[in-house]
Amino acid sequence: MKIQNGGCVVILIILVSILRESYSISYRNFEKFFKNITGGKNINLRPVLDHKSKVNISIYFHLIYIQEFNEVEGKLSLTGYFNISWVDQTIPWNSTENGIEQFTLQEHIIWKPSFIIGNPYDGVKLIYRDENVIRVQSNGVVTWTTGDNYEVFCNADVSRYPFDTQVCNLEILPWGYTNEEIVVVPIFDFVVHEMLNPQKTWEFIGSSVTKRKDLQLLTYSMKLKRHSMxxxxxxxxxxxxxxxxxxxxxxxxxxxxxxxxxxxxxxxxxxxxxxxxxxxxxxxxxxxxxxxxxxxxxxxxxxxxxxxxxxxxxxxxxxxxxxxxTKFMRGFVNASRIVRCKMCCSRRKKEKYSAKEKEEEIxxxxxxxxxxxxxxxxxxxxxxxxxxxxxxxxxx
Missing domain, CATH: 1.20.58.390 (Neurotransmitter-gated ion-channel transmembrane domain)
Structure with a gap:
């Protein structure tokens, strides 16, 4: 009995040692893998093996809240985020070798496209925040989610105020790249608003997405209806x-x-x-x-x-x-009485007005x-x- 118990203890010690060793190796392997993936990369170069190839960038906008629409100033303030994804041809790895399918990293480590707001209310604004992260998958798909408060210009049509409906646009276009280098592709033909918080003054009733190919400009049109009560x-x-x-x-x-x-x-x-x-x-x-x-x-x-x-x-x-x-005023009074009596007066009242006219009692x-x-x-x-x-x- 003692020998059996001792054998179980030995087996348990061996298993614990193996698990600890495998965990340590896994962590070291991941650290080594991360350095191999991100080390020596020039974030200024597009992630393509052939420099003549284009980078297809898929994008959609998720609206979270309509902060304010100032019709007098023509300013629309929105809260939301852009989901931007592309394929980095220099990153793909075999996930079966190390068991790593995806990981996250800071956005300044690898290449990412630059976008600006096409119709900013005050100055040129880049879609960029230092605290954002990027998720990288084993097949090379990179997903960059960036959110912010966006202030855009919207020329209000208040001809039917306060029963008006406004159509405002949020425009986004790549900055510093030509049509031969990147291609912007909208994922959806509408603005995603699954998590949209209701606004007190305006109701979101519809949206659409259009693309201008010569500038790779995406226009997110949002239709807003005023609460008029x-x-x-x-x-x-x-x-x-x-x-x-x-x-x-x-x-x-x-x-x-x-x-x-x-x-x-x-x-x-x-x-x-x-x-x-x-x-x-x-x-x-x-x-x-x-x-x-x-x-x-x-x-x-x-x-x-x-x-x-x-x-x-x-x-x-x-x-x-x-x-x-005066004669003119007499005629005015008589004509007014006759017209009104023809419309609503009784016969007796008509006779009374006729008698007054004859007696000139005006x-x-x-x-x-x-x-x-x-x-x-x-x-x-x-x-x-x-x-x-x-x-x-x-x-x-």
Whole structure:
């Protein structure tokens, strides 16, 4: 029994010694292998055995977050990373000999392509970070994953603000190499967004990738749609309420003396909204002015017209009776009454207006009241038309 136990102990010691020796050899072999693979390489030379051969570079962009889109400055800030891969013909090894299939190393040890952003917002920017690593496989495939915050220029089209949809581009092209040296190949025809975090203002609704062969330029187009409910409740609806309140100025009694002040107050309120909206829009009219700016300008013009008509109607209303009503004003009052009565008045009221016309009982107060009536109807129709045109423009 003692001999058997002693034999087991001896066998166990031998196995442990073998395992330790194999681990040590494996580590030393890997260190030697790493030096052989990376030693003596010139990172400035393309990794091809024939200098006339081209290096095919596959690439795709993974979008992680849309930080900001500033329409006024035309700046789009993105967070994401590029996955770039190519074949290094000077690296491949037989993985069955040493059991090493792949490893990682710092990006400054072997050759890698240089890329720049084609439409940077501020200065030329290289796609490069010192802390990035490169993964190398036994078949020579090298994968370089580099991520960063990218700021690109995007000319916003705010013609349908705040119901607008923007198409912004992220352009990338090789730097320092010709078409005879490298070929850039997009892996996907869209922007990968599996890990995209939702943005509060913009919604990512689509993308595409195009290539310009003469420059090896890849363009990643991203379609963004604005979340408009905030602007509807804080801009569109208040503007609509302001313009509707304009109509009620003609219902105020002229004797109150508040009509002009009321009309001017509403005009100033609309002008304030016009200032607020202009601060959020770029100073451009290409391809055309924003619909909301046109709507606000129309509302300002309507409000200014209302102020003028309120002043005129008040002047006629308070004119002294010693000044006779002119023939033109009599005709205006009679024509207005006839037209309105034909549309909505009862037969008895029509007879009443006809009797008034025959007895010539029209006074300046009647002129002021009739101006208010005609203006209220006219302004209501104009407001409905203007708002209907705005709705059609942003909806179609």
């Amino acid at each position: 905030f602007f509807v409740f804080n801009l569109i609806l208040p503007i609509s309420m302001m313009i509707i309140l304009n109509i009620f100025v003609f219902l105020l009694p002229t004797e109150s003396g508040e009509r002009v002040g009321y009309a001017v107050t509403v005009l100033l309120a609309i002008a304030v909204f016009l200032t607020i909206s202009s601060e959020n829009l770029p100073a451009t009219s290409i391809p055309r002015l924003s619909s909301i700016s046109i709507l606000l300008f129309a509302d300002v013009c309507i409000s200014a017209f209302i102020v003028i008509m309120v002043i005129l109607s008040s002047r006629y209303y308070h004119r002294k009776r010693e000044y006779p009503v 006074e300046w107060t009647d002129v002021g009241k009739e101006i208010d009536m005609v203006c209220s109807i006219f302004i209501t129709v104009v407001i409905l038309i203007v708002n209907a045109l705005y709705i059609i423009d942003v909806a179609v």
